[in-house]
Amino acid sequence: MSYLNDPQALAKYWRGFDHVTWYCGNAKQSAVFHIARMGFRPIARKQMQVGKNRTLTHEVIRNGNVTFEFVSPVRSSQKMSDASLENGVPVEEMVKLKEVLQFVEKHGDGVKDISWDVPNATDAWIAVTQNGAHTVMKPVSQSDEHGKVVMATVATFGDVTHTFVQRDEYKGTFLPGYQSIEQDDPLNQVLNPVEFAAIDHTVANQNWGEMDKVCDYYQNVFGFHQFISDDDYNVVTQYSALKSTVMASGNNVIKMPINEPAKGIRKSQIEEYLAYNNGPGIQHIALLTKDIMSCVTEMRRRGVKFIDVPDTYYEDLEQRMRDSKVTIKEDLQMIKKLNILVDFNAEGYLLQLFVKDHASNRPTVFYEIIQREGAQGFGGGNFRSLFEAIEREQAKRGNLL
Ligand SMILES: [Fe+2]
Numbered sequence: 001m002s003y004l005n006d007p008q009a010l011a012k013y014w015r016g017f018d019h020v021t022w023y024c025g026n027a028k029q030s031a032v033f034h035i036a037r038m039g040f041r042p043i044a045r046k047q048m049q050v051g052k053n054r055t056l057t058h059e060v061i062r063n064g065n066v067t068f069e070f071v072s073p074v075r076s077s078q079k080m081s082d083a084s085l086e087n088g089v090p091v092e093e094m095v096k097l098k099e100v101l102q103f104v105e106k107h108g109d110g111v112k113d114i115s116w117d118v119p120n121a122t123d124a125w126i127a128v129t130q131n132g133a134h135t136v137m138k139p140v141s142q143s144d145e146h147g148k149v150v151m152a153t154v155a156t157f158g159d160v161t162h163t164f165v166q167r168d169e170y171k172g173t174f175l176p177g178y179q180s181i182e183q184d185d186p187l188n189q190v191l192n193p194v195e196f197a198a199i200d201h202t203v204a205n206q207n208w209g210e211m212d213k214v215c216d217y218y219q220n221v222f223g224f225h226q227f228i229s230d231d232d233y234n235v236v237t238q239y240s241a242l243k244s245t246v247m248a249s250g251n252n253v254i255k256m257p258i259n260e261p262a263k264g265i266r267k268s269q270i271e272e273y274l275a276y277n278n279g280p281g282i283q284h285i286a287l288l289t290k291d292i293m294s295c296v297t298e299m300r301r302r303g304v305k306f307i308d309v310p311d312t313y314y315e316d317l318e319q320r321m322r323d324s325k326v327t328i329k330e331d332l333q334m335i336k337k338l339n340i341l342v343d344f345n346a347e348g349y350l351l352q353l354f355v356k357d358h359a360s361n362r363p364t365v366f367y368e369i370i371q372r373e374g375a376q377g378f379g380g381g382n383f384r385s386l387f388e389a390i391e392r393e394q395a396k397r398g399n400l401l
Contacts, residue, residue, distance in 0.1 A: 010223025011250025013124040017199040018117040018165040019060075019067035019174075020285065023100045024109035024360075027070035031059035035185045037302045038367075039063055039194030042181045044174035048074055054089050055097040060174045065198040066287055067174070071112070073100050103159055108362040111282035113153065114202055115163035116254060124164045125152035131221045136161050146172030154221075157204060157214050158280035162222075194298045200288035200370050201246075201255040201378070205273045206280045211243055211260035214280075218247040218256065227255060241268035246378060257378060259283060272399045276362040284354070284366050292351045292371035293330060296338050299369070305356040309339045317342055320381075329373070343381040348374015352382065363397060 024030045034040040040061040047057045059070045077098045080086055103112060118124045122139040129135055137153035147170040153163040165175075173180040206214050218224040227248035241264025246257045261268035273283055289295045296306065314336045321328070326344040328335075330351065335342060341352050355367040370379075394400040 010127060013118055013120070013127060013164075014222070014249040014251065014254050015117040015119065016253045017065075017202070018115040018163075018167075019069055020111055020199070020202070021069045021071060021113040021115065021163075022109060023103040023107075023112040024070050024072055025104055027057050027059040027072035030070040030072075030109065031061050032185075034061050034063075034068065036187055037304050038299060039188065039191070039196075039302070040066075040068070041184045041188055043067075044178040044180050046178045051088060054085075055093045056100060058178065060178060063194065063287075064196040066196045069174075071100055073097055073104075077101055106278045107159065107281060108276070108364060109360040110277065110365055111160065111202075111285070113161045113163050114282070115151075115165050118164040118166050119168065121150040121152045121164040121166040125154070128154055128221050131223075133221045137163070142176040144172065144176040146170055146176070149175055156217070157206060157210075160204070160281060191302060192294075192298045194295050194302070195291065196287045196289050196295070196369075198288045200286040200368075200372070201257060202285050203244075203257045203259060203283045204280065205270050205277070205283040206258060206260045207274060208261055210280070211245060211258050214258050215245050215247055218258070223250055224248055224254075224256070225250060227252065241266060242270045244378075267394075267400050269394055272394055272397075273364055275399075277364045282365055284368050286352075286368040286370050289369060289371050292340060292353065292369055293334060293338060295369055295371075296340060296353055299355075300338075306339060307354045307356050309341060313341070320344075341379060341382040343375060343377060343379045345375055345377060345381075347376060348372075350375040350377065350379065352379050363394075363399070 022030065031040075031042060035042065040063040042059065043062045044060040045058060046053055048054055055073065055075060057072050057074050061068050061070075075097070077094065103110070125135070125139050133154040135152070136155050137151070139150055139152040141148055141150045143149070149170045150166040151163055153161050156162055170176070172178075204214070215226065219226075224247040227246040241262050242259045243262045244257050244259045246255060248255045259270055261270035261274070270283075274280065300306070314332075318332070321332075321344075324344060326349050328342065328344075328349055335351070339353065343350050343352070350370060350372045352368055352370040355369075358364055358366045
């Protein structure tokens, strides 16, 4: 039986984002960065112990329903000078170690896997492999004293994968084999909280001319459909030199805009990403919050820099607001002071802002903070001012040629 081109048949398999797995050079420091700057708290880890975890270390942090796992190598893939330390490292762990080392060498710190919460990982895996997905990990059941988790992983674009996580029978903090961390980081005791609710969307950059192919893959394999919003993509293309199609699961619980570079007024920011990421990958993760004003205020206090929005943006905004029926409950002067972007349509409005500094040392992956008040778009009306601002940063790096 095939599920090809039948979005509703596959919609029942997807319940939302589960967690994001990063491969990086220093998992400990990546975790601390997100704790200090973005108010995450440490929840679990898997680290070197007698007879286990002798190749990789894992740090897991959470804020609301946003869970990130950072994975880093703790040794070289070459033989160690002290042969006694080589004993008992399983071959499959060495294979995984090489995968992480190669990923970090090729892409720098970046998103390796976006996992989805599913009611049944085996059924989901059977369906998507029938639709042509390449298997990275067949369904595997893991358990500990807190219960059982079943997971399966399939490939998508570039080196990125999707893992299906079936955790209804699991009561532990993260996954079997991880040690829970009960105590919050002391920094969070002395700073005000930054509160995220969930991952809103994750965005992928593709090579020139590859967007449609990847969208077809999401449609044919995962049963996703094109999510139509009234964002003005003609403006997007002219100013940002990118094309974007939003793909969403049949029930819209998972949204993944897919970008590719386009010819525009200036060099595309997507080209810069592709050069430094060495191919396609995850461009940004949008974190949903119920209160962007306090989120942005506190993140700024914690040292996060957001893109600079020109004053002219707010003059345009006041004019646009006067012509619209939408009422914004937040104070416009405060929105301007915090440099927050506003977009609206007949459904309502959204507030959003983009972090200026990339999460990696390379100009690749970054964060967006978003609050939705009815509007289901992605800020198309903001793209002109947004991308002008991003391009000013690109120019400072000498990459806007
Ligand atoms: Fe976004």
